[in-house]
Structures are given as structure tokens and as C-alpha cells.
Amino acid sequence: GENVEQHPSTLSVQEGDSAVIKCTYSDSASNYFPWYKQELGKGPQLIIDIRSNVGEKKDQRIAVTLNKTAKHFSLHITETQPEDSAVYFCAAPQEYGNKLVFGAGTILRVKS
Amino acid sequence: ETGVTQTPRHLVMGMTNKKSLKCEQHLGHNAMYWYKQSAKKPLELMFVYNFKEQTENNSVPSRFSPECPNSSHLFLHLHTLQPEDSALYLCASSSLLGSAGYNEQFFGPGTRLTVL
Helix, strand or coil: CCCEEEECCEEEEECCCCEEEEEEECCCCCCEEEEEEECCCCCCEEEEEEECCCCEEEECCEEEEEECCCCEEEEEECCCCHHHCEEEEEEEECCCCCCEEECCCEEEEEEC | CCCEEEECCEEEECCCCEEEEEEEECCCCCEEEEEEECCCCCCEEEEEEECCEEEEECCCCCCEEEEEEECCEEEEEEECCCHHHCEEEEEEEECCCCCCCCCCCEECCCEEEEEC
């Protein structure tokens, strides 16, 4: 089955700097890679996703890159703001069905 | 609001109690999920229901009993729990695209469960 590893576990950046979170996956057949943001007291919410037919996707200050050969994908947040402080999870699909396997999460702290 | 509601938001129960968690989605989805979130395993899939039918039981102990009476409602019945079952229980829903598609999962806010 799929195995997803996520690094780093915690990340502190200064407001305005960029943040990068990386994930690796094990199943070369995986074709969908979402990123979720979880704020305190809330459930995870999808912020961006990418499918295997593209290498990069952007949405304002966030972007995701995918390297299928190396089996890793990354979340990039530019011009970080205090409201970006949260826990971020990457995920990849299980080998069959509609299940997702999540990474262990990254606690992002943006210091103002 | 994500369109997925969970009640109660907080629950404290003794090991001999029986309680139920409720999840309701207002998104017209046909798949629903229960996850357990704890410090040891951040997002651990427990159960999956597709079109009201259970399609996944991720080796969950029988003291957790799910119920899906229709595509909009999902319950998790709890009995004789252990202190290590204390965690945040998250419900999610999604729209099935068939075997080739993976759609966004919408999560509820979770129920914070404490077992004494």
C-alpha cells in the first residue's frame, strides 16, 4: 500500500519569508496529491491539489510541485502571513478505492 | 463552514459508558469517512462508506461501531472505550467519481473525545 512521509515536522519562518514542505510517496501509480491545512479547533481543509499529468500548480501565494520520477511533491507558500500558521498535511491515494493516506503533518509558525 | 457538521464537539465519557458521535453532510456527497486524529497518528482512517455501504474497516476494534443510515448521515457508536481512545474524531465526505477519480474530502470540525 501507499506510504507517505512528510518533512519537516515543524517549521518556523519570519513573516514575509517563504515556506516549503516536502512529501514523498511510495506507490508510483498514485496520480492525485492534495494538501490540507488544519487550523486550531477545525478540521483539515483542502488548499491545493495536483494530478500527475502536471508538474506544478499555483493559486495566489501557494503552489505545489510534483516530481513523479523521484516520487515527491512539495508545498510552497510565498510571502507568509501570520494567518498561514497552522498544521499542513499532504496525502496520496491508497492503491485502490477512494481512500487517502496522509503524511504526519507539519506545524508551520509564522512569526510577525 | 465546510458543509459537514459533527456533534457533539466535546465528549467526556467513562470506560463503561455508551455514547454516539454524529456526522451530517449537506453537500450531496455519496462517500463518508471516519478518521481518528491523535498525537501518535495524526490522521488515521477508520471507516469508509460508499453509497451507505461499508467498504473499509481499517482494523478498528469492535468497541467502535459505525452506522450509515443514508448518504447524508454517519454515526460512530462507542462502548467500553479505553483511555488510549481519547482523540479528535473527524468525519469527512466526498463525491465518488468511480475508480479513476479522487475527489476532495470535506472534513467536519471533529469531536474531541476524552475517555476517563
